[in-house]
Amino acid sequence: MLGVPRDQRTESAECLIREGDVVIVYERHDRMKQATVCKGKEFQNRFGVFPYCDWIGKPFGSRVVGKKGIGFVYLLKPTPELWTLVLSHRTQILYVADISFVVGFLEIGPGKVVLESGTGSGSLTTSLARSIAPLGHVYSFDFHELRAEAAREDFKRNGLGSLVTVAVRDIQGQGFPEDLVGRADAVFLDLPQPWLVIPHLGRYLEGNVPLCSFSPCIEQVQRTCEALTSNHFTDIRTFEVLLRSYDVRTQTFGSLSMTGVKEEIAAENLSQVRKLSGQKRGRDGLKQTEPLVMQGHVLTTEEVTNGKECIPALSSSSDIGLSKNPENTGVERNSSERIVARPYPETRGHTGFLTFARQGSNLN
Template structure:
């Protein structure tokens, strides 16, 4: 089995785990580390990943600490870098995003002075490097969404559609409290075992995407944490029945019992009708009962009654996929305002409250001083770059003048000792020097300049400028948040009254 690379990557890169090769800023390449390459038999360098910065045999990556800088291999075994001839290898390279401009063998060897950094897989690095099958949710959005949905270890979350799995990976890490069935002792409790609970129920109606994502989740060690269902959620809802039972009242086998929902769908309002409480659903069924066609819009809106999810045809009993004991938090992700309006209208009708729309406008700013460090008397980076030659000359004069007045020494403008001592100073400056010349070392001169500049806060010199970086890969949308309060039944009230009786 592959290691739990995304949840516990350890300190070093292990065979079979996913590694992210950081080629340069904003250019990352994922690869699954393999000791053996069936297409590279006879060589013990393992699989080879070819990049525009050279070839990287996996034997040079496996066992290295995450974060290491890895130099491209200078050795050409003759096998790598070759344009993949057979379909299997070409397909694999495509899957791995291998740069289509990757060098051919000769250039690969010539370019072998390049390097990459070896990074552990994280949802963030995966989002920046995953093979895109759809638009994806990027890190600034999903971090905000997960925070607003209060997703934490142990949360059960519904996600639709799964698409390329960017959000899936981030949410899987957020809910992880151990894999289901992997029981641990409850904190502080003696022998009481705690059942692991955190889980993602993910839905996608595009069959190939489901297949690809299943493979990725398996390779990333996340398949126990994420359950993917191939389904059109707008028509079929979210119920997952664990045991086949003809008894529709056998609700204990019904899942997900989710408390957080994320919908990245073109028509989220159609899926919302499957995300109601049982009690809510009966209200809509009642409303629809007045109509001859139970699937026709409910009075007062374009909202059809909830479809009887997973129930045999003709049976209108509705099983809610929501946790009846929890407040449910939802987020929908839609690129246009009309979608937002329809979603909000449906939410209002279904009893969602605290409805709010947010747009995350993530910008990356480059902040710097216009003038950067310079060699001045060997003081790299101590002072700011002069704006002009005149300023440079006057600054040198100023420094030299301070130096002289501080030490009462006679030196040339270049800091060299002036053999002619006082006379030379007099002839240059027109003022007599009162003290004889003594030897001043370069270190002393540098220290003296440092001292004289110390109170000038030279590091603050230069105009502070910032600009928005133009190229940020992001696809942001309008986020609609809402919550569905916990159901409060007569039994709940009775239990409460018993426990905390109201004193007259």
């Protein structure tokens, strides 16, 4: 997952898929899976069967076709962001919006020492490890033995083993280990009761060092902030961060450019439409008062002023604009597609609050 130092790179070899590599298999924009390349085995999904030996030696970013030419997938190089989307959820995880904000706000860079509790599924830890590489270290703690072991295994597979130490420890009950006193450059807490550990944090944070606490509930945030204030932390700030994703597609829109009606007809229709729109307001299935007004408007501006266009005869005046069927209204399908974007109808509206603070720097 990590970049290889230049002096250790062979000619573009780091981009070629090798035995044992973790690969992100991109099936569709919303479907990705992780796979470890293993000769003699196959990757199977609903699109096809893909022998791993076909992948070896191909560059990451390649498209591969399944057995008998059925199905295809793209093979991507893992990044912490992709990993977040494919990892196995052992707990609730943090997503890219929160992760990037935490890393950015805590100003985590190469060489830093970061304390994290708890490890959870390792979604954030992976990003922390990327940021502190190659000289820093992440000390991550979780009180769940099996979870810690599974996370350790993941970090190893992704080549982060030397950068992350996962230990089993109840941070809320026991605090961080003594040997880390004064060594941290940043602390991240994802605990149910962070206020229990905050009073003991001062010794671990040296200088104007930042910390972040993640809590889903505002009551937790409230107590956390009180604990931070009474323990002489400064710059206490709480944020909520979200990412809204957009669905991009092409769409054809009907346009109201009617052709073929003379001025008077248009004018007559317009008056009819206005009458009708008033009458029909209460009827079921015809709650179209607004479009009617719009159509009326279009009639006036386009047709009436632009008399040379011919509007095909309208069957009866009462049809105008009242039917949803575009053919009847003289609405023409505009053949040109437009590229449109709108947010996905449903989205995760809240993950948690991020509270940041700094250990106050003391007067000499």
